[in-house]
Amino acid sequence: MYYIGVDIGGMSVKIGLVNDEGEVLFKTRATTVKDNPEKVINDIGDCIDETLTKNNLTIKDIAGIGIGSPGLMTTKLGRVDCAYNLGWVNVYVVDMLKKRFDTEIKLSNDANVAALGEVIFGAAKGYDDVVMLTLGTGVGGGVIIDRKLYEGYDSKGTELGHMTLIFGGEQCSCGRSGCLEAYVSATALMRDAKRAMLKDKTSLMWELCGGDIEKVDGVIIFDAHKKGDKTAIKVIDDYVTYLSEGMLNFMNIFRPQAMIIGGGVSAQGDYFTDMIKKYCLEKEYGFHNAPKVDILTAKLGNDAGIVGAAALIKAK
């Protein structure tokens, strides 16, 4: 069976044809995401038609169309309530596409879709209960319970980045302070690295970014860490502590079989997750006699959005 995955991003919409193994057989892209929603949805429809035609398929060969979108949404209405990056307010994505395609169409949040994709096709294949954290500009979360996406009331749940970890701590984008996102997003890692660099002008990170502090990124921080730079070591140690403490919270709350780390930092692979595993093991995964929780890194990479969206259809 085939699936269509639609990955709506801030810059473009990626559309792909996915098979039962989660392989992307064909990809195309609509680049008009900044236009009005009707135009964007129409272009997505054209891309779906192109995908079918170029692969000698009709809509009957497709199990359904899954859509991942940024923003707040009401998934049972197939509606994006509000997506600032797209300028969308109350856009009935599913209904608009249903006028063109006689097949099952499902919508969910991009972080949820990423998590579901990893469970159905990726790093956590074979696991039933999984919590995923995606560490990017913000921190997105996805919760899979019994191989099904858990979205919470009115699909407004699993905002895992907005759990206070340090009461009264760093200001968070959500209006509260001390949230996990304010400590373990890529943005927070850069902020902490820059603060540390300003206090240590001899840090190797200065050399690695050519003296321009605005060029510091995750790769530079980890490279300096690998070379033994003590300031980078402190920054990463703190980062690992914050992230591990947040993950221990989720282990206690959900007691999943596995947690998945996604986002740019997951490219560091075992070098990074080994530090987290060590921390969680020392803390006995939350409490004495608690079952071990596997810690995995996301596997789907650049196609995660397409494959995850396809998983919305495959999962049920």
Added chain:
Amino acid sequence: MYYIGVDIGGMSVKIGLVNDEGEVLFKTRATTVKDNPEKVINDIGDCIDETLTKNNLTIKDIAGIGIGSPGLMTTKLGRVDCAYNLGWVNVYVVDMLKKRFDTEIKLSNDANVAALGEVIFGAAKGYDDVVMLTLGTGVGGGVIIDRKLYEGYDSKGTELGHMTLIFGGEQCSCGRSGCLEAYVSATALMRDAKRAMLKDKTSLMWELCGGDIEKVDGVIIFDAHKKGDKTAIKVIDDYVTYLSEGMLNFMNIFRPQAMIIGGGVSAQGDYFTDMIKKYCLEKEYGFHNAPKVDILTAKLGNDAGIVGAAALIKAK
């Protein structure tokens, strides 16, 4: 239809006959909980027989037997893995009772059972997705998703009291520090009140406890609060802040329709929950545009354990 609810406590085991409305029609008690497990289970069996006989019922009139127990357990095996208060290690409660009673028998953790009881029969009747916090010596948690109990992998989940709220804060019984339990259990409230009293010898709380600081309890602290004692006001303000922040975390994580507060402090009713509602409303229930979460107090009272255990059978 009738249900048998078995509530295993540290001092005794309560056994009750419950009807479809969650009313307890008959109650009895086994007082031998400190004996060896075989003897305790045998006494529970005798109490069940007594319950049936005295109500002119046979086991065929009963939909099943639900059991709530303290400690860590593996519910799918019907086994209490470890309950320190009872001195139980790996006790197969369900199998032992099945030898005597040919009916469905289910076991779960006491905090889970309390939450399920409130959803099936109590304060949250009619709600599908609910998170309950029971504020006692520790902080227990129960999560109901789609009217079903969520227990996590190997039924070791929803340890909601052990979420770090204040990184590096008060030492917690679980080995970590700064957990919600270390700030919002009844134990923590007493600790904070005593600390505040030692700093303010003019606090009304001294008078209310007759000059004996060991006699301070929740009722005294709230009474002093109601009478405008500034030290009690500060203690309760802090307590409300910690609890509300914890609840906002769970709202963001699960986005339930309602949260229930149980335990001794819930006897303060609206006087207490109005403060929490005000705090959560000011914080927009976690973030801008997030749906409101109803905040309820537990309703089942002294029979919560029996009725909740019966709910294990009724819920499916």
